[in-house]
Amino acid sequence: MPDKPQTVYEAIGGETTIARLVDAFYARVARDTLLRPLFPPSFDEVRLRQFWFLSQLFGGPRLYTEHRGQPMLRMRHLHFPITPAHARAWLACMREAMEEVQLPVPAREAMLQRLTMTAFHMVNTDDESIEVSNDADNR
Numbered sequence: 001m002p003d004k005p006q007t008v009y010e011a012i013g014g015e016t017t018i019a020r021l022v023d024a025f026y027a028r029v030a031r032d033t034l035l036r037p038l039f040p041p042s043f044d045e046v047r048l049r050q051f052w053f054l055s056q057l058f059g060g061p062r063l064y065t066e067h068r069g070q071p072m073l074r075m076r077h078l079h080f081p082i083t084p085a086h087a088r089a090w091l092a093c094m095r096e097a098m099e100e101v102q103l104p105v106p107a108r109e110a111m112l113q114r115l116t117m118t119a120f121h122m123v124n125t126d127d128e129s130i131e132v133s134n135d136a137d138n139r
Contacts, residue, residue: 007059012107014060022051024097034089038080057118058111074121081125090119 009018026043029035039046052063053071064071094115098108 008107008110009055009058009060012058012103015055017101017103018051018054018058018060020101021097021103022047022054024100025050025093028093028096029090032089032093034085035093038082038086057114073118074124077122078124082122083125083127084120084123085127087119087123091116 012018026047029039030043049064049068052067053073056062056064056071091112095108095112098111103111
């Protein structure tokens, strides 16, 4: 019987690596002048939700669905003005975080490809009409 194919989650080291990735990502978001205003003062809750989401997205436990229901990310983020510039900045923070935690290149590329689709799916505002809301309770 052939071995079961390994998920990206398993290939990168599972829970431990996802937690390190989320920490590295939010350290960058905290310093990003475009992204920081979109988030609440404390990253505690969004950090946990990001951990659940990334774990589930890349083949780990279905933590996000267990705790929050179906992701429905676009709907959950509609009240935040997200522009193409925000999507690019978000992806840059994630790319740098992946490099910091030294994800293997094949996994990093696969993850970035999937996250690029997700980031641009969130775009709901033109770059010219940015009004940032600090109400990030529904993330």
